[in-house]
Amino acid sequence: HNLIQRSMSTKNRMVALLPNNTFCRFLTSTIRSTTMARPAKRRSTTALAYCFASKMAMIGNNVAAFSTAPPAIASMLSDPSLLGNDISGADDTFDVVDPGASVKQFEEGSAIIAQVRRMGRDDTKQAIERANAALGGWKDGTTASYRSGIISSWSALIKENTEDIAKIMTLESGKPLHESRGEVAYGTSFLDYYAAEAIRPNSAGGGYISPSPFTAPGDGAPRGKIMAIHEAVGVCALITPWNFPIAMITRKVGPALAAGCTTVLKPSELTPLTAVALSVLAERAGVPNGVFEVVTADRDLTREVGEEMCSNPIIKKISFTGSTPVGKLLMKLSSDTVKRLSLELGGNAAFVVFEDADIDQAVNAAMASKFRNVGQTCVCADRFIIHKSVEEEFVAKLTEKVKQLNVGHGMKDGVTMGPVISALPVKNLKEKVDEAIAEGATCVIGGSPLPQHGPNYFAPTILTNVNPRSLIWCTETFGPVAAVKTFESEEEALALANDTPTGLAAYFCTNDLSRIFRFSAALENGIVGVNEGITSNVVAPFGGVKESGIGREGSAVGINEYLETKYVFLNV
Secondary structure, eight states: OHHHHHHHTSOOOOOOSOTTOHHHHHHHHHHHHHTTTOHHHHHHHHHHHHHHHHHHHHHHHOTTOOEEOOHHHHTTOSOGGGGOSOOTTOSSEEEEEOTTOOHHHHHHTTTEEEEEEOOOHHHHHHHHHHHHHHHHHHHHSSOHHHHHHHHHHHHHHHHHTHHHHHHHHHHHHOOOHHHHHHHHHHHHHHHHHHHHHTTSTTSTTOEEEEOOOOBOTTTOOBOSEEEEEEEEOOEEEEEOOSSSTTHHHHHHHHHHHHHTOEEEEEOOTTSHHHHHHHHHHHHHHTOOTTTEEEOOOOHHHHHHHHHHHHHOTTEEEEEEESOHHHHHHHHHHHGGGTOEEEEEOOOOEEEEEOTTSOHHHHHHHHHHHHHGGGGOSTTOEEEEEEETTTHHHHHHHHHHHHHTOOBSOTTSTTOOBOOOSSHHHHHHHHHHHHHHHHTTOEEEEOOSBOTTTOTTOBOOEEEESOOTTSHHHHSOOOSSEEEEEEESSHHHHHHHHHOSSEESEEEEEOSOHHHHHHHHHHSOOSEEEESOSOOOOTTSOBOOEETTEESOBSTTTGGGGGEEEEEEEEOO
8 A cells, every 4th residue: 555655646657467457557666766776776676566566466367376285295394385276166176296106195085185276278278368468568668677587586495495396296207306306406506597598688679780881872972771680479388298397388488579579378287286386475475467477287278278279360379398299289279370489399319338438327327317317308318329248347337327327206204106197108218128028138137117117107117138120119208218229330329329210318438538529419319419318408508400390499599489580671
């Protein structure tokens, strides 16, 4: 009340972030103006204003009413409100389950950890319209430094709630709690990075001036000015997978918001709770209503949500991380409206160990690449191409490391490998392993499901003498199985490594400097790790070649995916 009264006599600087709610827009703007003389307090007060304004605007559309969770789950969190508003009794919901639950828990129904609002085509269309309504205010009514401050505030809130978000992530994705904590840090690094990128000349509003090639009549002096100006693409649809529930969101939303775009996010139906928590914290940080919309859909409604995103002319860009077949489908569906696309698709990474490699270093890199998140990452090493002279040593040391893995529920202390995401991958992994063995492979360790832990567990596995025509070799594994084949020459290793339609990541180990440059140049991949198994970080461009996708995420080039460049000629 006091803030409103103070604003009545204060000249306001209108920022049209909530164009459908005049009072909220006025309140946001006037509170902002009252803090102009106190920069140190400006961000927190503005966040308060946006939070209040967003709450007011949400009364009509109830977009925050996301989920409800059993008391046992909510009691594990310091702040249960991160799960969104309670929707108990709602008819149109779907279940979120703990993939690490036991067979008994699945049978009795206690594997269900939450129910989430089931949203379809109409909900998606409304979310897109809200994002479009908010676009003008966010794109043109805020400065880059202001957007930077909001993004930084969001990151800070996520960090403050690391433990709760990590628990939510582990419960819905299965990954060990220490990996979830690490992902929170990794995810917020994208928000921090793009908060900084927002104010740089390569961001929205920036650009460059180029010398004019035109000449004035008579004297030949340069005529006019050539300007290239970066502008936000517009409303963006973001579709993210389940294997990295926070990082795949922030890696897309961070640069989009920094550039002045508004977003509509469709998270995986398997891990929507992390997205809900991010949405709650975004609101608290001051991200205005409509700037970060979330659409939660189950498997049955996912296709129609995707079709609406691809066909709706309001959407100017789609960013998708997921399988290659789905990426191809999105390309087709988006062709009628000629949308910009960023596609981070599947892989089938080779891991080559040369005869001169440090074998201990190679084994450590292999463990990090293969068994992180149970092998469920698009950059996981799947095909291990080992020089014949060092295969025995490499396999023996890798086997000893695998024996040290502690398989179990991600919430238990000491667990280093959790379940795969559902029962279907367990079935597929077993079929691929059995086929490889039937075709001549040797199972050194593992090779079977672990039903004593639950229906979604599979033993970490090493296969040697794998036939390159076996499915375990020629298709992406997405599970804890290392398939090994030997080679004798560098040319043979290169041919094996490149013999795949995908080209996301590859790894190789050697101490030969000339080979490092020669072999990395010849690999048909967008990402190459040398003597290292984990390469992803915020400052490096992430993306593939061939059927592994289009575009890059992360680094300074990542924000370009959300910018258009306008050429302006000034005849002055």
